[in-house]
Amino acid sequence: MAARRSVQGRFGIAVALLWAAVVGLVVVYPLVMLFRRSVEIDGTWTLANYREFMRTPGLRRAALHSLVIASSTTAAAVLVGVPYAWLVVRTDLPGRHLFRATALLTFAAPGFIATLGWILLLGPRSGYLNTPLQNWFDLERGPFDIFSVYGIVFVITLFLYPFVFLPMSAALENIDPSLEEAAASIGVSRWRIFRDITLPLTAPVILAGATLVFVSSFIVYGPVALLGRPNGYETLPTAVERLLSFPPNIGLAAVVGVPTMALLALLLWIQRRVLGKRSFTVVGGRSRSRSVKSLGRWRWPSLMFPLAVLLLSLVLPFGVLLVTSFRKAIGRPLSWSNLTFTENYRKVFDHPQFVESFRNSALLAMASVAIAVPFCTAAAWLVERGSLRVRGVIPVTMSAALAFPGAILAVALILAFAGEPFSLGGSFAILLIAYVVRCLPLMFSYLQAGYRQIGVELEEASRSVGASQMSTAVRVTFPLLATVILPIAGLTFILNFRDLDTSIFLNAHSTPVVAVTLFDLSEDGVVQVMGGFAMVVLACNLVIAALIALALRISTRRFS
Amino acid sequence: MSHRTSSAMVVAVAIAGVLATYTAVGATSTPPPDPTECADEFDQTLVDAATAEGSVVFYTAAHTDEQAALLAEGFSERFGIDAEYTRNSSSDVINLIDAELTSGELNADVVGVGSAAALAAWDDEGMLAPVDLPNSNSLAPGIWEQGGTIVPGHLAAYGVLYNTDNTPEPPTSWAELVAAGNIGMPDPEVSSGVVAFLYAVDTIMGEGFVEDLGGAVTMLTDAGTALPQLVMTGEIDFSTPTVPQFLAGLVAQGEPAGMVFMEEGTPVVPTALAAFAEAEHPNAAQLLLQYAVSCDFQTQMTATGSISVIAGLAIPQLEGASELLAEDLVPIDDSAAAAMRDELIERFQSGR
Numbered sequence: 001m002a003a004r005r006s007v008q009g010r011f012g013i014a015v016a017l018l019w020a021a022v023v024g025l026v027v028v029y030p031l032v033m034l035f036r037r038s039v040e041i042d043g044t045w046t047l048a049n050y051r052e053f054m055r056t057p058g059l060r061r062a063a064l065h066s067l068v069i070a071s072s073t074t075a076a077a078v079l080v081g082v083p084y085a086w087l088v089v090r091t092d093l094p095g096r097h098l099f100r101a102t103a104l105l106t107f108a109a110p111g112f113i114a115t116l117g118w119i120l121l122l123g124p125r126s127g128y129l130n131t132p133l134q135n136w137f138d139l140e141r142g143p144f145d146i147f148s149v150y151g152i153v154f155v156i157t158l159f160l161y162p163f164v165f166l167p168m169s170a171a172l173e174n175i176d177p178s179l180e181e182a183a184a185s186i187g188v189s190r191w192r193i194f195r196d197i198t199l200p201l202t203a204p205v206i207l208a209g210a211t212l213v214f215v216s217s218f219i220v221y222g223p224v225a226l227l228g229r230p231n232g233y234e235t236l237p238t239a240v241e242r243l244l245s246f247p248p249n250i251g252l253a254a255v256v257g258v259p260t261m262a263l264l265a266l267l268l269w270i271q272r273r274v275l276g277k278r279s280f281t282v283v284g285g286r287s288r289s290r291s292v293k294s295l296g297r298w299r300w301p302s303l304m305f306p307l308a309v310l311l312l313s314l315v316l317p318f319g320v321l322l323v324t325s326f327r328k329a330i331g332r333p334l335s336w337s338n339l340t341f342t343e344n345y346r347k348v349f350d351h352p353q354f355v356e357s358f359r360n361s362a363l364l365a366m367a368s369v370a371i372a373v374p375f376c377t378a379a380a381w382l383v384e385r386g387s388l389r390v391r392g393v394i395p396v397t398m399s400a401a402l403a404f405p406g407a408i409l410a411v412a413l414i415l416a417f418a419g420e421p422f423s424l425g426g427s428f429a430i431l432l433i434a435y436v437v438r439c440l441p442l443m444f445s446y447l448q449a450g451y452r453q454i455g456v457e458l459e460e461a462s463r464s465v466g467a468s469q470m471s472t473a474v475r476v477t478f479p480l481l482a483t484v485i486l487p488i489a490g491l492t493f494i495l496n497f498r499d500l501d502t503s504i505f506l507n508a509h510s511t512p513v514v515a516v517t518l519f520d521l522s523e524d525g526v527v528q529v530m531g532g533f534a535m536v537v538l539a540c541n542l543v544i545a546a547l548i549a550l551a552l553r554i555s556t557r558r559f560s
Numbered sequence: 561m562s563h564r565t566s567s568a569m570v571v572a573v574a575i576a577g578v579l580a581t582y583t584a585v586g587a588t589s590t591p592p593p594d595p596t597e598c599a600d601e602f603d604q605t606l607v608d609a610a611t612a613e614g615s616v617v618f619y620t621a622a623h624t625d626e627q628a629a630l631l632a633e634g635f636s637e638r639f640g641i642d643a644e645y646t647r648n649s650s651s652d653v654i655n656l657i658d659a660e661l662t663s664g665e666l667n668a669d670v671v672g673v674g675s676a677a678a679l680a681a682w683d684d685e686g687m688l689a690p691v692d693l694p695n696s697n698s699l700a701p702g703i704w705e706q707g708g709t710i711v712p713g714h715l716a717a718y719g720v721l722y723n724t725d726n727t728p729e730p731p732t733s734w735a736e737l738v739a740a741g742n743i744g745m746p747d748p749e750v751s752s753g754v755v756a757f758l759y760a761v762d763t764i765m766g767e768g769f770v771e772d773l774g775g776a777v778t779m780l781t782d783a784g785t786a787l788p789q790l791v792m793t794g795e796i797d798f799s800t801p802t803v804p805q806f807l808a809g810l811v812a813q814g815e816p817a818g819m820v821f822m823e824e825g826t827p828v829v830p831t832a833l834a835a836f837a838e839a840e841h842p843n844a845a846q847l848l849l850q851y852a853v854s855c856d857f858q859t860q861m862t863a864t865g866s867i868s869v870i871a872g873l874a875i876p877q878l879e880g881a882s883e884l885l886a887e888d889l890v891p892i893d894d895s896a897a898a899a900m901r902d903e904l905i906e907r908f909q910s911g912r
Binding site: 226420425 | 665791817
């Protein structure tokens with residue numbers, strides 16, 4: 001059993017103090033300002049906003065709807081992500097490297113882009129997939145209606161399943177195959193091995209991924225606004241938008257984040273209770289070689305499942321946007337005379353903010369990842385290796401930003417940093433702070449799960465021969481964490497590169513970013529140019545994903 | 561000279577003044593003046609003071625992205641002063657400014673929103689600066705009183721967008737539109753402009769129409785986003801309220817887009833611009849407002865589909881749109897609309 005190693009030295013305390021200072025400034029301070037707004041009306045402290053929240057039937061209903069969406073999406077994402085990861089990492093599935101690399105691309109564009117793609121595909125009256133079925137079976141409307149609860153869960157699942165798939169893949173990669181081989185050698189069936197050995201060992205990452213999916217789908221805005229509002233289906237984020245509309249009520253809108261935070265804290269507490277003090281060490285002191293299961297005659301039939309996931313999450317929604325980017329007019333039927341392969345892309349590259357928005361988004365994404373990786377690694381180290389009494393607050397604090405929809409978080413950052421002494425309103429710096437804060441929950445969650453899989457004895461062995469804690473971290477721990485750091489850094493880069501919810505509130509015309517430019521194009525009705533812009537974003541992220549996949553292969557070969 | 565004006569009242573009077581001017585001069589047959597013939601004059605003292613400030617920041621929901629860019633570029637080119645803008649919905653602009661005010665540092669010098677009612681609270685608190693417009697004599701009579709705080713930026717007429725290929729014979733009246741059904745609209749709970757629209761059609765069509773409209777709307781969206789696309793793809797047949805600026809963009813793209821203005825009356829919404837009294841660049845803010853209602857810029861606005869506030873400038877007749885006559889325009893008292901917000905939304909929802 002792995003034992004938590006006490007970190008009582010000055011190094012550990014220094015790391016803890018540094019962590020506290022940074023998280024206090026960029027996470028706690030803005031949220032305190034927001035909380036203050038929720039309990040202060042005209043200079044008087046009051047719980048009136050909270051009472052109104054509880055009294056308003058629409059808000060209670062919206063909260064219930066959020067729970068429904070979150071629960072359904074989480075279940076679906078786990079059902080997709082876990083077997084998908086197993087197939088891709090642990091079997092000889094054809095094209096598995098491609099499937100793994102492309103999972104990141106579901107995040108290539110803001111959620112509303114993929115949602116617009118699905119509206120084009122499954123709109124009940126004119127969806128490209130619905131219309132042929134409607135004609136063949138002589139129906140009044142298409143059989144599939146994307147503007148429904150099922151449509152919302154469907155789209156969000158395809159968008160968020162990588163939160164389970166990616167860490168599960170990394171965890172499966174790190175498991176010592178001898179555990180499973182030993183079980184197989186005594187005749188245990190594959191299913192039992194998976195159920196009784198593999199799943200328990202990967203429980204931390206599944207729970208971490210499921211928590212992220214749950215909270216993310218609880219507060220997701222774009223797909224619900226586009227697909228739910230037409231039928232009056234409201235969740236908390238769309239209810240928040242209504243509260244922020246004229247006349248705005250920021251105090252009441254800020255209240256929405258509080259129950260979400262409470263829910264998040266509950267989920268993290270459940271996670272801790274379930275995982276408890278059990279050991280999930282799978283990367284021990286002995287070298288291992290990766291085993292790949294042969295699927296035998298099921299090899300090609302098994303391909304259907306990942307192909308379906310790839311088709312639905314990437315090919316169809318982005319494919320329809322690709323086709324849209326080649327159309328002259330979306331109001332006219334698709335025909336050769338209505339196609340142009342260059343005009344819309346010329347407009348994309350001629351867009352006055354094209355270069356600047358890409359540059360700003362790339363810089364912000366890179367800088368935020370560069371800041372967040374060491375910070376989250378230090379935080380995860382404090383939790384998994386430290387013995388400080390207060391380390392229990394670290395996961396909740398690091399995940400706090402997840403509880404707030406992007407618009408509310410942006411308001412919190414403005415309240416905190418737009419005024420004196422910071423005066424960062426409309427600046428590049430406030431966007432950078434926002435991007436760092438937004439990526440902390442995800443990155444911390446994965447790194448914490450990654451730490452759980454690394455045996456303490458490796459670090460103890462290093463310390464026992466005289467290496468310092470820093471040297472041990474750099475030469476032993478971090479290389480082993482590379483299989484987690486690389487994909488999460490890549491995922492965070494892509495997520496921040498296309499962030500919309502927070503950017504649209506914080507960015508000024510002088511600091512354009514990709515997602516806001518895309519949104520402006522959508523609002524102006526130039527869907528074809530928006531489609532072309534989205535394709536360029538996708539291509540950039542394709543390059544990023546390929547580089548990450550390459551780096552991952554190199555690191556796993558090096559340390560296997 | 562009053563420093564605070566009843567925003568909604570002056571705007572309603574302003575629109576009436578504009579309409580009277582259009583009718584009086586037969587403006588529908590008068591082409592817009594050549595921008596090069598505009599003889600805008602600006603006080604050099606103000607220009608010098610603004611130039612010394614170096615820049616101006618405006619947050620706007622009163623302009624499309626194209627119009628905001630035109631305003632910023634035109635202003636910069638004319639005076640050599642950097643103009644930085646953020647464009648968003650009215651509620652987002654107001655929330656952004658509200659948050660900055662709470663933080664103690666306001667970045668915006670000038671604000672533009674969809675209706676004057678949205679600025680009423682700030683106006684009542686004395687947060688908006690009085691404005692003098694050098695071309696006040698060029699504006700329609702009664703539209704502006706020197707020293708007022710809220711400047712009518714332009715007028716937006718609400719029509720109905722449709723796909724000309726799918727719907728060769730669109731409805732020409734509000735009653736026909738409701739009967740045709742399959743309408744898309746922004747949700748009135750999140751759009752103050754739609755509330756004003758509901759107020760207007762309630763006024764035009766009388767009792768029961770708002771409920772009928774609610775029943776005919778098959779799709780509500782969070783804002784105007786995606787509605788033009790949904791009309792073009794055929795997911796919905798009509799979208800309203802839609803302003804002509806959207807039509808201009810779609811037609812330029814080659815879309816089979818059309819807009820019809822209803823025979824019972826076309827609601828007209830005035831946009832509202834104002835400078836903050838505590839602006840960091842007060843002189844540049846004043847100058848920007850003066851430029852925003854100048855002949856030069858207003859002429860550019862009419863080219864994008866907006867109705868100008870300057871006397872004599874024609875109501876733009878856009879390609880793909882039905883004829884829009886001055887006598888068909890129905891001005892909206894947006895403070896009255898705001899006061900009836902909850903009732904209008906409830907009635908609208910009751911029909912769904």
